[in-house]
Amino acid sequence: MPDVKVPRRRVTRRTFVKAGVTAGAAAVLTSRKSTVQAQQPPAPPAEPVLCGTTPPVSPATTPFVDTLPVPSPAIPQFLVPFPTEQANIAGGEAARADHQRWLEFFPNILYQMEAKAAVHSFHSNLLPSYLWAFNGKYPAPTPLNYYGLPTLVRFKNNLPVATTSFGRNEITVHLHNGHTGSESDGFAGDFFGTSLFKDNHYANAYAGIDEFGGNGDQREAMRTFWFHDHRAAFTANNNYLGLNGMYIVYDENDPGHELPIGDTLRLPCYYGITDIPLILTDKRFCAAGNGRNELFQVVGAGAPGGDKWVVNGKIQPRMTVRRRKYRFRILNTGPVKTWALSLIKPDGTQADMTVVAVDANFLEHPFVLNNGPLTVFVASRYDVIIDFGAFPAGTQLYLKEATAQNVGVATPDPAPGLPIGNVLMRFDVVNREFWFPPDTPPVPGTLCQMPDPLVPDASFEWTFKLVTGRFLINDLEFDANRVDHVVLKGSTEEWTLANDVAAGNWTHPVHIHFEEGRIQSRRVRVSQNPDVFQNVPLTFDELGRRDVYPLPPQHRVVLRMRFRDFVGRYLIHCHNMNHEDAFMMVRWDIVETMEELSTKRREIDRRRLQAGLPPQYKGGLV
Amino acid sequence: MNRRELFSNFRPVWVPDEPIASCGSELYPNAVLQTHDGRSVRFYDDLLKGKQVVINMMYANCESLCSTVTSSLVKVHDALKARMGRDLHMYSISIKPEEDTPAALKSFAEMHNALLPGWTFLTGDAYDIDTIRFRLFRMNHIKLDTDLNSHTAMLRIINETTNTWTCVPPLASLYTVLQHISWADPPKSLEERLEDNKRLQQQIDKEVRQYGYRKIV
């Protein structure tokens, strides 16, 4: 086979024909565009030249020369071979359990996301950079979905067989935070290598399918998701290299248009026009001498901290906005940085941002943020509405980040008290043309109805500790292969997340797969020996539903969540990707029957007793 | 489905003309260290270059933790003994080089039944040991990195030819430790991976039949 050994010469089409392998058969059935490509694969970009081990200062970039790009909507495709309930091993699919609820949610819409090497220009002043991207685009195209229309995304691995980058060419893609069967959830250990693919089946149904029937409980609606590689121990590397994108789901309340039809909230909702993703990350660049400004990366060192702030793949872009309301879906793709964002007026004071959704979930009531930053931890999403109609045409507003980036070009402060390094992007307000969608009505006072308060069947605690350099979870070594907790499908549990890690300044954004949680309370240890805890008031974004729970040092967060509709292996982990890769991650399973639950729990306790630890379960559902 | 049809579904993959070179000496210190049997070796040139290695840090007077780790490593060595000294090497580096002479390391190794082929204990100058320790094990947190014990709690696995670095807590299960070491193995051919994939699916199907769910694999 051509890609078995490293050949001495370039593999050409003729070589393929000689080897008796053609892509002809597949080419006939695929779309017109890929027919041409299937005959001769375009050469991927040359592997990057790395720039040593000392973090360089990124080259200077002039602010506001690039306009904000918006990732294009993903185009549905006809997939060959057609997706099947069972893994299509012979056809090249990675091994997996069967898709759950396959016929019930038979995929209507199919997408293909091909992970491959690409080059991308982060700024007009910079040479292109090598990265890994879905369909060669960074950020990836955005699938636009509708509740009630199940989808399937085929993730193909066409990453390089050998690379000088610090990425790992095996992927497993997680939709954060989809209510997804375990076999499609991107479990960290289910990665697959080059030339293979895996179909992720997304029901696009609300949680509560068993209880409510049909598409589930509409009060569980979620809007802004993202998908990213989740390969164990290399998540930070692969995400830094660009393997992520946004995923949006609409329903009758948030329909993907702004017309007064049906039960819509009439929020700004024209994707790419008035409804704009803001995909945030930080990067560092070097002059590699190969016609590129490569991303700084060091093998084995985890994702480096950047000194350039990137929005939708550009550094300090500008965006023309009309005098009306816009919606911005803010997404922090990490790998590590936390953002503290505020909108600044030309006079240096803060302008209103109305938060309507937290981690994809509408707040019950919108929250107007105007006297402090919006803190966005890794993997969190915030949908905010900004009303540019409040400003005259010609106004320039700035999205500010609390930590300065390295601009490199001496630029006066764009607004009093706002150094240029703290500016993420600029909004240029213009009058609305007649052809531009008219403004939407005021944001409604009530956005959604929360699901019924959760009554737990059981409680459980996850304690993160650091003992003589060993990261421990519930006193056991982190081990993503081991199941550390098991819950019964359909049950409700109250989980306490405790940060007892002795490193005083690490806030861990803890993420739980599968369902959203409701935070009940938060407290912090204020002194030790004896332990004294103090209650911490919940912030506005903790009153609704979340899937990323920031855990500052010595904090305890109590949350409730359910485990409905699917079974399998799921994860809880710190979403600081460097920590995640250092095994700050645990597997928990959902099982179907009480019998399985008892069996698995007995095994867990038996293992703990063997290690000299107290049992986790005191008998029955504790 | 015959082999021809099988591979016709794959997009042909472009492969580079030359093998991708390792990052080389730029990434690794090349200090002179002493082995437990009194030889002098260069860290990069002799110990790492062109090799796949498993490295941990310990010290001879360590209380319980290092002993437990070393016992765990003995089990790892046993599981991989066919490869040890050939295409896989183990190094245990002293984190207290002022105290640990080669003789002290040798007796530590003897005490733990760790005088095994392909497994070398090492010591050297404090300056060099610190450089190596930070290069391989740092946690990017000063409090943690200045606690010597922090750096004894992880195995670093490096494949210098393919530039792969992985790590694993040595006290994780043997299965997990071996799995992480295998992640640094030379990449397998597509044929082998497809075979592995087929076998994995068979295991998954078997578990589902037996337990009703995917339990272990």
Add this chain to the structure above:
Amino acid sequence: MTPVADPCQPDAASAAPAAPTAGSSRYFVVLAGRSGVFYDMGGPAFPMVIKVTGGHAQVEAVGIYAASGRPAFGPVPAAVYREFMKESRRASDVVLRLEIDAAQYERSARILRTWDRRAREGALLYPEIAMDNILLAKQVTEGLNQCKEHLTLYTLDWGLEDQISEATPPSTIPFKYFKELRRLNESRHVPDASFPARHY
């Protein structure tokens, strides 16, 4: 595995001053820093060890300084450290000058020279020089108290009580740390008037 001499006694060989008479040397350590110089509001920050003999100061300084507006780590050029030989009233500057004994001088100088060697040989412990600088500052300050309590130390340990590391980005930690040490050791600070060197 070089055997380590007793760190609490001055090394007989190196402590021998050129003038073994009553006009022997005095030793000082200076913690110097400035904020707001780099894009992230960090600035130069470094310890200096000074041996004053007969009015003449011999200075060694290693840490972060500004080179073409960017932070660099290594032996601090004389032009930079001279700016901190005299105190400044500006809030953006910090200078803490302490008199020390020969053993403390040697320990501190050894630390600086090791870091100088690391910078020259490309053997820094952290690729981010801000982190190296914090470690260097901690080693020097905590080393001063190794044998006896000489100055009131702020515990920079990322523990529950440590507010500086909680709230400050790494590039500014040494500056804040030095400021706090100055505040805690105001009475031990050697003002310009009491500093014996005139040439440096």
